[in-house]
Amino acid sequence: MSKIHVTTKVNGDDVEFLADPRESLLDCLRDKLDLTGAKEGCGTGDCGACSVSLDGTLVCSCLVLGVEAQGKTIETVEGMAQDGDLHPLQRKFIEHAALQCGFCTPGILVAAKNLLERNPDPTETEIRYWLAGNLCRCTGYDKIVRAVQDAAAEMRGAA
The missing domain is CATH 3.10.20.30 (Beta-grasp domain)
Incomplete structure (x- = not known):
């Protein structure tokens, strides 16, 4: 072929x-x-x-x-990282220990970035809904949701 x-x-x-x-x-x-x-x-x-x-x-x-x-x-x-600086989502995932093995993390980060580009101030329910297609077997989702919320606040200048 x-x-x-x-x-x-x-x-x-x-x-x-x-x-x-x-x-x-x-x-x-x-x-x-x-x-x-x-x-x-x-x-x-x-x-x-x-x-x-x-x-x-x-x-x-x-x-x-x-x-x-x-x-x-x-x-x-x-x-996601620009000029050697991590994207706020990447930094917040580290700060909130929102990753363990890291296998799912790239997909979750891309999904979260896509969400925040559409909705810079999502509710917890909206974050959970948007990330429902991303499975994590290690971390659990609470730390991930908190990291996304914190990154969203920083990116809006509210942090």
């Missing part, structure tokens, strides 16, 4: 890669672009470990074909 040339923007950088038409975006990110933050937890879109933003929409990259990225903008966890 012939490969398809894909041109896209990832974390602000123009990139190109060749993708098999059946290859997932997750595999393209990890294997072709060396962006290993997104993880394959289930391969069926049930765990959220592979969450990325595709043209501003939160998606499970295991369910999107790499060729579907043509001409689109992708944001991964690797793009």
Whole structure:
């Protein structure tokens, strides 16, 4: 099967890669672009470990074909830190001990960032609803929710 040339923007950088038409975006990110933050937890879109933003929409990259990225903008966890400074969400996850093994953390961070871009002042219920597609087996969700609330307050300038 012939490969398809894909041109896209990832974390602000123009990139190109060749993708098999059946290859997932997750595999393209990890294997072709060396962006290993997104993880394959289930391969069926049930765990959220592979969450990325595709043209501003939160998606499970295991369910999107790499060729579907043509001409689109992708944001991964690797793009969250700017100029060596952690994103407020990343800092608050550390401060609140909202991670343990870290396998789910990149997907949760991308999902939380996507939420805060849409709603800078979410309620606890809205945070829990938005993150419902991201499974964590280690931390429990209270620390994660508190970290998102704290980051949201800081980003609004209320902290």
